[in-house]
Amino acid sequence: MIAELATTEMPYANGHAVSPTVNGHANGHVHSNGIHKLHTIASPPAKRAAQSAEERLTEFRSLVGKADGDPLRIVGVGAGAWGSVFVAMLQDAYGYMRDKVQIRIWRREKMYFGALLENVVTNLQEAVWDADVVINGLPSTETRPVFEEIGRYWRERRTVPIIISLAKGVEAALSPEPHIVTPTQMIHDATNVPIDRILYLGGPNIAAEIYNMEYANARICGSEQWGKPLARFLRQPHFMVWENPDLVTHEVMGGLKNVYAIGAGMVAALTNESATSKSVYFAHCTSEMVFITHLLTEEPEKLAGPLLADTYVTLLKGRNAWYGQKVAQGELRPDMGDSFQGKGTIQGVSAVEAFYELLRQPSLSVMHPEDHKMVIPVELCPILQTLYRILIRREATSEAILEALRDENMYDPRRRIEIAQNKGFYLPQLLGSPRVLHQK
């Protein structure tokens, strides 16, 4: 039986859910059954938003082509930290309009302990078969198999859903030539949903903090036809959403920052939070990330801001940095896998392997700007190489990350960026574009 999100539990004022965004500031806490209770704190009524929630829902419904009496069906796939918070945010904003929208979340396992959360659906086919909007809250490593199953359920569908992927991770594919596969591409491959209806939402977002209404921003990346209306529909006063047409590079950046966040956690633990050591690491890891952006796109400067903000927040409070610390402290080992009870999946581990496997391909070799010989790109990324040795080959301990920083052959991080900027390293095939006939 499909259970809808409980709105009976939501406090109401004048028949509408008391949303933290309607009556000014609110403190919220989670009740045992996981329903977020909101208590408004006496404050002047919030400035009325340009468009009311009703107006935004009506606008989006008409864009999707929903007839009166036919609710907009939104379903989250994967009820982890961010997947759950993101769906709960939509529920807070629109859930009280039960005749116009139905918001649910699917999770694999039934909640046998405690009360089954009202908002959980445990039958995937029932959850997605007629969904108008699907939110992918799965780790990138699980996106392909689950959407292959969903694709089978959608074979006879006559309507085309819109899919928003939250996943930050990548796969490396080596044929027909080495290239990156992102979660939106996995979803497209698995379901045949046109890529212009599959978008990526990413930003410097810590789920728990957004759940507590801390102000955040994010980008919805993909086709402008859906990016603009979705940005309007998803935007909340405490969650600013901008649209950006560049889908794949932003999605790749979400995966790349997780790689270097793990290393940052290791350095923090090994140097007892030394600010100097962490800044040395930050200089080197950002130069490697900027170098990699130059391989991926002709306009890397557009990515510096989003990439560094997402990296920064993950260094401050992300699970990938936490994982790096725990590995360096010996509390976790690389052979223990990448998913942990109460924490979820550490996406950086699979990203280390994907980026390393990709950037070590001879066909991607670039001219070493000082040795004047062709080298595989990963030769210019000693931190990525070291993380691969620690986490994937398991042939080095975390201390190797400090050796990498102290390596006297290490370029001045500025040099690596200068190298990338001066020598057109752009490899269009990395993101699946046809290879340029004559590399610059």
Ligand SMILES: NC(=O)c1ccc[n+]([C@@H]2O[C@H](COP(=O)([O-])OP(=O)(O)OC[C@H]3O[C@@H](n4cnc5c(N)ncnc54)[C@H](O)[C@@H]3O)[C@@H](O)[C@H]2O)c1
């Ligand atoms: N947590 C955050 O603050 C945050 C913020 C922004 C982006 N993200 C990204 O969003 C994505 C989802 O993040 P999250 O924090 O919700 O993840 P999570 O690791 O907390 O939860 C993943 C959920 O997917 C479920 N799952 C995994 N494999 C499954 C399968 N095969 N079938 C069904 N369910 C399966 C797990 O049970 C879990 O509930 C990740 O790629 C993450 O990097 C996370």
Ligand SMILES: O=P(O)(O)OC[C@H](O)CO
């Ligand atoms: O908790 P993490 O490390 O998966 O990162 C969370 C978000 O990606 C930060 O934007």
